Amino acid sequence: xxxxxxxxxxxxxxxxxxxxxxxxxxxxxxxxxxxxxxxxxxxxxxxxxxxxxxxxxxxxxxxxxxxxxxxxxxxxxxxxxxxxxxxxxxxxxxxxxxxxxxxxxxxxxxxxxxxxxxxxxxxxxxxxxxxxxxxxxxxxxxxxxxxxxxxxxxxxxxxxxxxxxxxxxxxxxxxxxxxxxxxxxxxxxxxxxxxxxxxxxxxxxxxxxxxxxxxxxxxxxxxxxxxxxxxxxxxxxxxxxxxxxxxxxxxxxxxxxxxxxxxxxxxxxxxxxxxxxxxxxxxxxxxxxxxxxxxxxxxxxxxxxxxxxxxxxxxxxxxxxxxxxxxxxxxxxxxxxxxxxxxxxxxxxxxxxxx
Amino acid sequence: xxxxxxxxxxxxxxxxxxxxxxxxxxxxxxxxxxxxxxxxxxxxxxxxxxxxxxxxxxxxxxxxxxxxxxxxxxxxxxxxxxxxxxxxxxxxxxxxxxxxxxxxxxxxxxxxxxxxxxxxxxxxxxxxxxxxxxxxxxxxxxxxxxxxxxxxxxxxxxxxxxxxxxxxxxxxxxxxxxxxxxxxxxxxxxxxxxxxxxxxxxxxxxxxxxxxxxxxxxxxxxxxxxxxxxxxxxxxxxxxxxxxxxxxxxxxxxxxxxxxxxxxxxxxxxxxxxxxxxxxxxxxxxxxxxxxxxxxxxxxxxxxxxxxxxxxxxxxxxxxxxxxxxxxxxxxxxxxxxxxxxxxxxxxxxxxxxxxxxxxxxxxxxxxxxxxxxxxxxxxxxxxxxxxxxxxxxxxx
Numbered sequence: 001x002x003x004x005x006x007x008x009x010x011x012x013x014x015x016x017x018x019x020x021x022x023x024x025x026x027x028x029x030x031x032x033x034x035x036x037x038x039x040x041x042x043x044x045x046x047x048x049x050x051x052x053x054x055x056x057x058x059x060x061x062x063x064x065x066x067x068x069x070x071x072x073x074x075x076x077x078x079x080x081x082x083x084x085x086x087x088x089x090x091x092x093x094x095x096x097x098x099x100x101x102x103x104x105x106x107x108x109x110x111x112x113x114x115x116x117x118x119x120x121x122x123x124x125x126x127x128x129x130x131x132x133x134x135x136x137x138x139x140x141x142x143x144x145x146x147x148x149x150x151x152x153x154x155x156x157x158x159x160x161x162x163x164x165x166x167x168x169x170x171x172x173x174x175x176x177x178x179x180x181x182x183x184x185x186x187x188x189x190x191x192x193x194x195x196x197x198x199x200x201x202x203x204x205x206x207x208x209x210x211x212x213x214x215x216x217x218x219x220x221x222x223x224x225x226x227x228x229x230x231x232x233x234x235x236x237x238x239x240x241x242x243x244x245x246x247x248x249x250x251x252x253x254x255x256x257x258x259x260x261x262x263x264x265x266x267x268x269x270x271x272x273x274x275x276x277x278x279x280x281x282x283x284x285x286x287x288x289x290x291x292x293x294x295x296x297x298x299x300x301x302x303x304x305x306x307x308x309x310x311x312x313x314x315x316x317x318x319x320x321x322x323x324x325x326x327x328x329x330x331x332x333x334x335x336x337x338x339x340x341x342x343x344x345x346x347x348x349x350x351x352x353x354x355x
Numbered sequence: 356x357x358x359x360x361x362x363x364x365x366x367x368x369x370x371x372x373x374x375x376x377x378x379x380x381x382x383x384x385x386x387x388x389x390x391x392x393x394x395x396x397x398x399x400x401x402x403x404x405x406x407x408x409x410x411x412x413x414x415x416x417x418x419x420x421x422x423x424x425x426x427x428x429x430x431x432x433x434x435x436x437x438x439x440x441x442x443x444x445x446x447x448x449x450x451x452x453x454x455x456x457x458x459x460x461x462x463x464x465x466x467x468x469x470x471x472x473x474x475x476x477x478x479x480x481x482x483x484x485x486x487x488x489x490x491x492x493x494x495x496x497x498x499x500x501x502x503x504x505x506x507x508x509x510x511x512x513x514x515x516x517x518x519x520x521x522x523x524x525x526x527x528x529x530x531x532x533x534x535x536x537x538x539x540x541x542x543x544x545x546x547x548x549x550x551x552x553x554x555x556x557x558x559x560x561x562x563x564x565x566x567x568x569x570x571x572x573x574x575x576x577x578x579x580x581x582x583x584x585x586x587x588x589x590x591x592x593x594x595x596x597x598x599x600x601x602x603x604x605x606x607x608x609x610x611x612x613x614x615x616x617x618x619x620x621x622x623x624x625x626x627x628x629x630x631x632x633x634x635x636x637x638x639x640x641x642x643x644x645x646x647x648x649x650x651x652x653x654x655x656x657x658x659x660x661x662x663x664x665x666x667x668x669x670x671x672x673x674x675x676x677x678x679x680x681x682x683x684x685x686x687x688x689x690x691x692x693x694x695x696x697x698x699x700x701x702x703x704x705x706x707x708x709x710x711x712x713x714x715x716x717x718x719x720x721x722x723x724x725x726x727x728x729x730x731x732x733x734x735x736x737x738x739x740x741x742x743x744x745x746x747x748x749x750x751x752x
Contacts, residue, residue, distance in 0.1 A: 153385045156407055156436060170436045174389050175411035178444070185467055188413060188444060266444070266466055269496045269520060271568040282567055291565055292541075294460070294490020294513045295592035313594070324459035324489055329438035330409075 014042050014066050016086045019132055026126055026141040026148035031066060031090050034146050037118040042066070045090070046220060047206060049111050050199040051235040052251045054180075055336040057167060058105035059093040059124060062113060063194065066090075067220060073195070075212075075224035077232055080183075081195045087131040089192055093124040095159075102162040105334070112206055123148070124157070125171050129181070129192055136190040138177030168333045179330055180259045185266040193259055198276065201234040235276065238342060249346035250276055252339055256328060272303055285314055287354035296325040306350035315343050380404050388412045396420060399427040399453050406430070409437025415446045415468075421453025424477035424507060431458040432481075439464045440478075440489075451475050457482075458489045462511075465495040470751060472502045480510035484533050484590045488512040492534065496520050497570075500749050504528045512590060513597050514539040515556070518546065520570045525747055527551060535591040536561045536600065537582075542572040547747040549579040557671070558597070558604035559585040559624065564611045565596060566634070566649035573612040574744055577619065582606055584623040589671065599637050601626040602671030608653050610634045615657040615744050622664035626671045627693040628716075631656055631709055636695040636723045652699045652708075657741050659712035663691040678721060682730055689719060690732065696720035710739040 014030045017023055027033050033040045041047065045064040053061060067073060068086035075081060083089075094116065096107035103122060109115070123143035130137045141148035142155055154173035158166050172179070181190040194200070200211050207214040212229055215221040235251035236243045258275030260267035265275075270291050273279045282288050285303030290296070290313060298316035305311040317327035319340045326332065381404050387397045393416030401422045406429060412419075419441075421427025431440045440458035443450075446468040454477040455462040462478035465471050478492030492508035495501050496519040505528040508515025515534035518524050524546035530553075531537035537553035539561040540546045546562075553559035559582035562575045582605045591598040600607060603626030608614050610633060621628035634651030667689030670676045679689055691713070698708055711718050711734065718737055722729045 152389045153382065154408070168435050170408065173385065173408075173411060175413045176409075176437075178413050179411070179442075182413075182444070185444065269466065269568070288567055289565075290595060291568055292490065292494075292496070292513070292517070292519060294595060295486060296460075296490070297592055297594035299593035301594050322459065323434065323436055323438060326438075329460075330436070333436070 014044055014088065016068070016088065016130070019134075019137060022137075022139060022150060024150050026128075026150075029088065029128065031064065031088060031128075032062075032092060032126055032148075034118070034123070034143075039092075039113045039116040039123075041113050044069075045088075046215070046218065047111055047113070048194075048200060048211060048215075049202065049204050049206075050194045050255065051202045052199070052238040052248075052255050053194070054255055054331070055339060056093060056331050057169060057334045058336075059095060059169075060107065060109040060121075062090075062092040062094065062111055062116075064090045065195070065220070072222040073215070073220055075197070075221050075228070077197050077228070079196065080191050080193070081197075081221070083131050083192070083195065085131050085133050089129040089195065090126055092126040095122050095124065096120060097122045098162045100160075100162075102160040103167070104162045110205060122159075124159075124169060127172075127177065129190065136181070136192065138174055138181060138190055140171055140174065140177065142171055170331055170333065172330060176330060179266065180328075182266065183259050183262065184264040185260075185268070186264055193255070198233040198235045199255065201229065201232045202237070233276075238339060245342075245346050245349065249343050252342060256339075260328070285312075286350075286352065294324070296327070298325065302354050304347055304350070305354055306352035307348060309344035309347035312347050315340060315347060318343060381406060385410060388417075391417045393417070393447075399429070401426040403428040403430050405433055406440070407433055407435050409434075409439050410441045412441070412443045412448070413445055415448070417445065417447075418449040418451075419453070420449075420451055423452050424454050424475050427453040428456055429453060430456045431462075432456065434459045442466070443468070446470055448472070449474075453477075454479065455492075456480070460489045461491040461494045462489060463493050464491070465498055467497045468495075469498070470500045471495055471498050472504075472752075473506060474502070474504045475506065477507040478509070478511070478515070479507070480512075482510070484510050484512075484535075484587060486512055486590050486592055488590075490514075490595075491517045492531075493517070494519070499523055500751070501525070502749055502752060506530075507532075508537070509533050511535065512592065513595060514561070517541065518543050520568060521546075523747055523749065525749055531556060531559075533587055535587075535589060535597045537585065539563060539597070540572070540575050541565060542568050542570045544570070544572055544574055545747050546575040548575065548577045552581045554581065554583045554585065555587055556585045557587050557589045557591070557602050558600040558607050559583075560606045561597070561600070561604075561609070562607070562611045562614050563596065563609045564634075564650070566651075571650065573614075575611065575613070576615045576617075576744055576746075577606060578615070578617045580619045582619055582621050582624065582628070584625075586623070586625045586669070586671070596637070601630075601675060603627070603666070603669060604630050604671070605666065606630070608632070608656055609637050610649075610651050611653055612650070613655045613744060614653070617657070617660045619661045620664075621661055621691065622666060624666045625669040626667065626675060627689045627691065628663050628666045629658060629661075629692040631692070631694040632723075633695055633697040635697055636721075652697065654699075654708050655742065656709040657743070658692060658709065658716075658718075659741050661691075661713060661716070663713075663716050666691065667693075674727075678727055678730065682719075690717035692716060692718040694718060694720050695723035696730075697724040707739050707742075709737050710741055711737040712741050 095103035515531035537556035605624030
């Protein structure tokens with residue numbers, strides 16, 4: 001379906017550049033191109049979706065993965081899939097916009113590039129993760145006109161909101177990419193975050209099937225059989241009301257917090273672990289006092305006070321936009337109201353008492 | 356549009372742009388941090404440079420060098436993004452001779468790394484003490500072989516200089532004033548804190564252990580420091596650990612073991628010149644459950660040969676005011692050392708909890724564990740032999 005839609009206007013082949021010669025223009029990678037107001041993806045890339053993604057000021061995201069010809073990712077039920085050298089992951093950030101060029105924070109998006117048009121959407125940035133022999137490199141490209149341009153230092157853009165006011169949209173610098181992608185902060189090595197079974201294991205309407213099955217059928221994935229899917233972990237789609245509340249909340253915290261708040265992450269200093277794993281209750285925030293939160297505590301005593309979201313540091317830090325107090329620390333200048341409501345609902349139905 | 360694109364690419368790429376003219380230093384500095392190679396020395400000229408976003412360095416072996424802590428100023432008064440001023444995630448790092456001002460969060464955070472040197476750096480919130488100031492001025496955490504010397508830290512809403520979860524640490528020659536905590540060593544092992552001036556904070560020098568973090572701290576020497584008049588009202592955010600520090604605390608040891616306090620000049624700290632407490636009376640807001648593996652009792656605290664003047668006459672929290680009134684009268688003063696008196700019930704006759712060798716100073720046990728039933732001075736109990744820790748040796752320096 002997708003292939004047909006793109007036929008006739010696909011970019012040339014994907015070109016993987018060496019670290020000492022990263023191109024200034026995104027188009028030089030041959031992955032994502034803007035032609036006549038439409039977004040064209042190379043047919044050798046695969047659009048993918050996550051069960052629950054990182055919140056980035058309501059930006060819509062188009063994620064693609066490219067593997068060099070003849071290579072495959074190796075399936076792992078628990079960890080990030082190992083992708084071969086030459087692989088490229090892209091994430092394009094965009095917004096739907098109104099007639100006055102103001103962006104919409106509530107817009108539907110199926111991750112189908114055919115739905116994109118510059119008349120109705122605004123491109124912000126495309127971030128690449130490139131698998132080199134030494135590991136992953138992160139490259140931020142900022143859209144300007146018909147191409148996006150490498151910006152190692154990132155940027156800050158003021159974007160008018162349809163709902164009124166202006167959004168300070170942060171484009172992370174190269175080093176700030178590591179703030180999330182150095183999920184093992186001790187090693188400092190960058191890693192993809194979403195390329196894990198628990199994030200990818202879902203039905204995708206673009207393909208009309210489970211995404212892991214699709215990857216296996218299209219040859220992207222080895223070491224995986226549909227029979228394994230039954231045992232594969234799956235995060236919840238955070239906004240799916242009929243899914244289990246705790247599962248949705250934990251899934252949201254996993255992708256939005258777990259990249260730092262894990263046992264080897266940058267935020268292990270806090271002792272608060274929010275990745276989707278079995279941790280002691282205290283480490284997951286139950287009645288846990290802050291360590292070095294400073295005024296980020298919001299005046300509250302514990303990360304999570306069971307039954308009392310309005311007394312919990314976790315929900316407080318999600319609901320503030322003060323960069324000295326908010327969580328995550330980067331990439332958010334709006335409150336994700338719907339997710340705050342989810343985490344509130346989850347904490348409010350937890351039982352227990354902090355003694 | 357074309358012109359705009361060319362400008363953008365030249366701003367953002369070091370290669371292929373010839374020599375761009377008149378680029379603001381803010382941009383070249385950020386780019387130098389982003390593209391740094393081991394061995395780079397990044398110079399900061401004289402001037403005040405303004406940043407809206409955090410600066411980040413992830414490369415080992417880099418030196419950042421200004422022209423002096425009053426000459427080269429990185430100002431974050433207009434910061435809108437990022438939780439730190441400068442965030443460093445690297446080893447073999449040196450930063451010297453510059454100032455970081457008015458960050459929304461921490462001024463300088465170094466998260467994980469070996470061989471860290473921070474010298475002659477000033478971190479300051481220029482409006483003075485305020486709960487809205489960032490938490491930490493100089494903040495190495497999970498670091499090893501750390502030298503923090505000759506810095507100035509002013510008006511942090513938590514600690515001016517905070518060394519957390521680190522090992523092998525020297526903090527010397529610094530001046531920390533008008534912070535909630537002047538200098539704080541927390542959950543760290545082997546720290547020497549000497550020749551510092553920690554005046555006019557809420558608490559001058561703190562040696563703490565907090566629960567629910569993997570690293571347990573012990574072995575800190577605090578000596579040859581000037582710790583005077585730490586009577587600034589506590590302006591920390593409620594709920595933080597230091598929000599429970601009474602104004603008027605000189606040197607405060609909480610839940611930590613093997614702490615040696617000697618040759619300090621302690622004066623006019625109006626709760627007490629030295630406080631020793633267990634986790635249970637740390638005044639942390641709220642009662643908190645303890646992890647089973649956490650040791651809440653301070654033990655092997657050695658206090659000797661310090662100089663004391665004044666202090667103890669205006670305790671910074673109500674229950675201590677009441678206690679002072681009850682024991683010494685409203686015009687009286689606590690002795691130079693106060694201790695909550697809470698000991699590990701499994702070691703009731705343990706004598707090496709606090710050993711004191713002072714000419715005149717007394718230690719008052721508040722008997723906090725029995726609702727202050729029998730506060731008492733019993734110097735014989737603290738006449739145990741002084742045990743000394745070996746000096747910290749920083750490898751490679």
